Amino acid sequence: MSPLRYRLLALDLDGTLLTDDSRLTLETEAAVKAAQAAGLTVTLATGRLLADALPYARRLGLTAPLILHHGALLMTPAGVVLAHQMIAGGAAQKLVQTARELELSCQAYAAGELVVERITTWTRIYLGYSAVEPVVVPDLAAYVAGGISQFDFLGEPEELAPAAERVHERLAAAVRTTSSHPNLLEVLAPGVSKGRALERLAELLGIPLAATVAVGDGLNDLEMLRGAGLGVAMANAPAAVRSQAQYVTAGNNENGVAQLISKLLAGEL
Numbered sequence: 001m002s003p004l005r006y007r008l009l010a011l012d013l014d015g016t017l018l019t020d021d022s023r024l025t026l027e028t029e030a031a032v033k034a035a036q037a038a039g040l041t042v043t044l045a046t047g048r049l050l051a052d053a054l055p056y057a058r059r060l061g062l063t064a065p066l067i068l069h070h071g072a073l074l075m076t077p078a079g080v081v082l083a084h085q086m087i088a089g090g091a092a093q094k095l096v097q098t099a100r101e102l103e104l105s106c107q108a109y110a111a112g113e114l115v116v117e118r119i120t121t122w123t124r125i126y127l128g129y130s131a132v133e134p135v136v137v138p139d140l141a142a143y144v145a146g147g148i149s150q151f152d153f154l155g156e157p158e159e160l161a162p163a164a165e166r167v168h169e170r171l172a173a174a175v176r177t178t179s180s181h182p183n184l185l186e187v188l189a190p191g192v193s194k195g196r197a198l199e200r201l202a203e204l205l206g207i208p209l210a211a212t213v214a215v216g217d218g219l220n221d222l223e224m225l226r227g228a229g230l231g232v233a234m235a236n237a238p239a240a241v242r243s244q245a246q247y248v249t250a251g252n253n254e255n256g257v258a259q260l261i262s263k264l265l266a267g268e269l
Contacts, residue, residue, distance in 0.1 A: 031261040
């Protein structure tokens, strides 16, 4: 077998590695393990907490640091923090205030925990995709004063649009927003992206960015796809994402990641 052109493979979870019903298929699992056996370092790049990403990382036998919270956190599977960009306490408190004013469900990520002031219908919907047990606190604004990794507004797209506008008006350069799902408006520290985290990880591992492959399906994956040596979009990704990718693989329900890995190992990409 000829030497692989790429050395690091970063995979988004939802809509990419996993099917629509959050399954990791046996075909995809086998392909990821084959990639590692062939010498590719594989990591996950997700908006999820470590507790939600870890079961998949363990099942796949991943040992490389994981990209969590859309790139705000770079952490080993053992829980060692390598890099962490936090939303400042004052900005986080303004986010809670905005959620209260607009009567929107919200949640914060801090110290590896999902923190809420109350369990809402939207919280329950979110927990349907998460194994995390939320921590309920009496005053979320007081809790976030020490800084947080990420803040989410939850609701219908038409409810989230005013929240995005207000966040941009009030906080401007103090935060950045993204969205991995139509019912989520996710707020991060300025400069945070999966792309930036991929750069850091490649540097830590001594791998040139040109020797990296990034795979995703969402708008929050764009920076990562643009920055990698090979940016790959899933067929189920929006047109805006597919148009920015260098290659489009099959959809997440058709083992698109496994098909991509097969081409990588065969030297076809």
